[in-house]
Amino acid sequence: MRLFINKIFLALSVFSALIGLAFLGWILITLFIKGLGSFHFNLFLNDLIEGGLRNLIIGQFILAGLASLIGIPIGMTAGIYIQEYGRGKYAALIRDLSDIMMSAPSIVIGAFVYAIIVVPTGGTSGYAGAIALAIMMIPVVINTTDNMLSLVPRELREAGIALGASKYRVILDIVIKAAKVGIMTGILLAFARIIGETAPLLFTSETSNYFSLNLSESFPSLTVSIYDLANEPEESSRDLAWAASFILTVMVLIINLTGRFITRNKK
Amino acid sequence: MAVMKIKKFSFTYPGVDHPSLKNITLPIEQNKITALIGPSGCGKSTLLRSMNRIHDLYPGNKYDGKIELLDLETGKYNNILEIKKENEFIKLRQQVGMIFQKPTPFPMSIFDNVAYGLRIAGIKNRSELQDRVETALKGSALWKEVHDRLDRSAMGLSGGQQQRLCIARAVAVKPEVLLFDEPTSALDPISTGAIEELIVELKKDVSIAIVTHNMQQASRISDYTAFMYLGDLIEYDKTENIFLNPKEQQTEDYITGRFG
Ligand SMILES: Nc1ncnc2c1ncn2[C@@H]1O[C@H](COP(=O)(O)OP(=O)(O)OP(=O)(O)O)[C@@H](O)[C@H]1O
Ligand SMILES: [Mg+2]
Numbered sequence: 001m002r003l004f005i006n007k008i009f010l011a012l013s014v015f016s017a018l019i020g021l022a023f024l025g026w027i028l029i030t031l032f033i034k035g036l037g038s039f040h041f042n043l044f045l046n047d048l049i050e051g052g053l054r055n056l057i058i059g060q061f062i063l064a065g066l067a068s069l070i071g072i073p074i075g076m077t078a079g080i081y082i083q084e085y086g087r088g089k090y091a092a093l094i095r096d097l098s099d100i101m102m103s104a105p106s107i108v109i110g111a112f113v114y115a116i117i118v119v120p121t122g123g124t125s126g127y128a129g130a131i132a133l134a135i136m137m138i139p140v141v142i143n144t145t146d147n148m149l150s151l152v153p154r155e156l157r158e159a160g161i162a163l164g165a166s167k168y169r170v171i172l173d174i175v176i177k178a179a180k181v182g183i184m185t186g187i188l189l190a191f192a193r194i195i196g197e198t199a200p201l202l203f204t205s206e207t208s209n210y211f212s213l214n215l216s217e218s219f220p221s222l223t224v225s226i227y228d229l230a231n232e233p234e235e236s237s238r239d240l241a242w243a244a245s246f247i248l249t250v251m252v253l254i255i256n257l258t259g260r261f262i263t264r265n266k267k
Numbered sequence: 268m269a270v271m272k273i274k275k276f277s278f279t280y281p282g283v284d285h286p287s288l289k290n291i292t293l294p295i296e297q298n299k300i301t302a303l304i305g306p307s308g309c310g311k312s313t314l315l316r317s318m319n320r321i322h323d324l325y326p327g328n329k330y331d332g333k334i335e336l337l338d339l340e341t342g343k344y345n346n347i348l349e350i351k352k353e354n355e356f357i358k359l360r361q362q363v364g365m366i367f368q369k370p371t372p373f374p375m376s377i378f379d380n381v382a383y384g385l386r387i388a389g390i391k392n393r394s395e396l397q398d399r400v401e402t403a404l405k406g407s408a409l410w411k412e413v414h415d416r417l418d419r420s421a422m423g424l425s426g427g428q429q430q431r432l433c434i435a436r437a438v439a440v441k442p443e444v445l446l447f448d449e450p451t452s453a454l455d456p457i458s459t460g461a462i463e464e465l466i467v468e469l470k471k472d473v474s475i476a477i478v479t480h481n482m483q484q485a486s487r488i489s490d491y492t493a494f495m496y497l498g499d500l501i502e503y504d505k506t507e508n509i510f511l512n513p514k515e516q517q518t519e520d521y522i523t524g525r526f527g
Contacts, residue, residue: 087326153369153371155367155368155369155371156371156373157324158321158324158365158367158371159365159367159371159373159433160373160383161321161324161360162319162321162360162364162365162437163360163361163364163383163384163387163436163437163440164357164358164360164361164384164387164388164440165357165383165384165387166353166357167324169387173373173383174373174374177373177374177375178373178374180374
């Protein structure tokens with residue numbers, strides 16, 4: 001009887017795995033066919049206003065980059081605090097808060113930033129978009145930092161203290177170094193996650209057809225433009241959306257694989 | 268002469284209602300090796316970890332009694348249980364070094380590992396650092412093996428080499444006392460032999476307290492032995508007396524393997 005249940009269970013798992021894989025394959029194949037069909041190298045040289053994607057790709061990276069500049073220091077500091085210093089209620093509170101933030105739907109974060117930044121400042125801006133992405137990123141960075149630091153053996157910290165180092169020096173010189181690869185990988189995966197986000201940007205940075213480095217106005221975003229282009233009636237716009245999706249997917253894939261590659265090489 | 272005098276010392280972990288060490292009185296003799304033996308859970312590590320107050324990394328411990336450390340510069344004894352200030356803790360840990368059961372190389376180069384404590388102590392001069400690192404590595408019988416790869420990561424060394432590196436790192440800051448908590452229990456017999464030889468060699472310059480589960484090790488290398496049981500110090504004497512002619516029945520039972 002036990003064996004029979006085992007077999008059924010195995011069959012069900014294989015079946016659901018196959019369904020999952022089939023859909024993933026379907027998505028990727030469609031993306032490849034449609035995306036590659038409309039792909040052209042000139043897309044990297046022209047801005048959206050000229051029918052290209054250059055400004056959007058650069059804009060997306062600037063938004064995600066600025067979000068990382070905000071999110072990584074805050075997330076790492078909080079992660080270090082709860083793992084190394086927090087023992088009491090505060091640490092537990094931050095950990096819970098971060099878990100809740102992690103599961104908050106991204107559209108809600110977009111709406112939140114819209115309410116606290118876009119409305120008071122009188123309009124969408126690159127800054128608002130980057131802040132929304134940073135809010136997406138922070139809990140992931142907190143979580144990775146917290147987890148990776150917890151893997152560093154207690155004795156390593158004690159060995160540092162036993163040489164006369166103060167606690168903060170042990171953390172900076174030894175503990176973070178020991179957890180470096182794990183934290184870096186986590187940050188890279190967090191970056192891969194935010195670079196493909198649409199919802200937090202939809203009504204914070206919006207997007208722009210032109211090349212721009214001015215973060216205080218609407219800012220070019222690849223994902224938001226994919227959303228816009230896909231909703232346009234013309235065939236050519238939708239083709240461009242496919243090409244953009246294809247490029248985005250490849251970018252995210254490369255970042256993800258790099259992260260995995262680093263971990264594998266180090267372990 | 269004793270470099271450390273533990274007097275009526277009791278220790279209680281936070282959240283535990285009974286003390287893990289009760290009324291321990293014990294000297295650590297200068298330039299001698301003192302072995303702490305006893306069955307698992309009797310408090311050997313707890314006692315050792317009190318001697319440099321590494322316990323204080325985790326708050327809420329309760330100390331009673333005194334642990335007096337001889338200050339070699341002034342010739343006076345100071346009670347280390349009275350230490351409260353950060354800079355006094357730093358000084359204590361430079362005077363009383365510690366080596367752990369599992370090797371604890373830092374994720375940096377071999378050179379930087381040995382130089383770590385020196386840099387903490389404020390030595391910045393490059394050539395002085397190089398001299399002290401070389402001396403420490405030679406003193407830990409590791410120089411021959413690593414002199415041509417000092418800038419490589421310490422993580423690439425074997426377990427036995429890592430442990431000798433940790434000893435070099437502790438020796439480099441010229442401590443008065445070195446504490447070893449089962450330093451060979453994670454190592455193969457050959458590395459164990461090398462470490463034992465090294466420890467005996469080191470007693471020219473430092474006083475040593477070592478926790479060990481290995482009776483042969485205790486009798487081979489130590490000058491004095493303390494037998495502990497359930498948080499009490501049962502017997503302390505010259506090692507040969509403990510092993511050949513113990514006064515207490517419990518000591519005899521333990522060293523002859525009848526319990527523990
Ligand atoms: N952090 C702690 N909190 C509470 N009790 C502890 C803690 N660490 C150790 N103890 C208790 O203190 C007693 C002494 O432990 P200790 O680690 O000093 O024993 P030991 O002699 O070193 O044993 P072993 O040979 O297994 O290393 C034990 O009863 C142990 O359960
Ligand atoms: Mg122990």
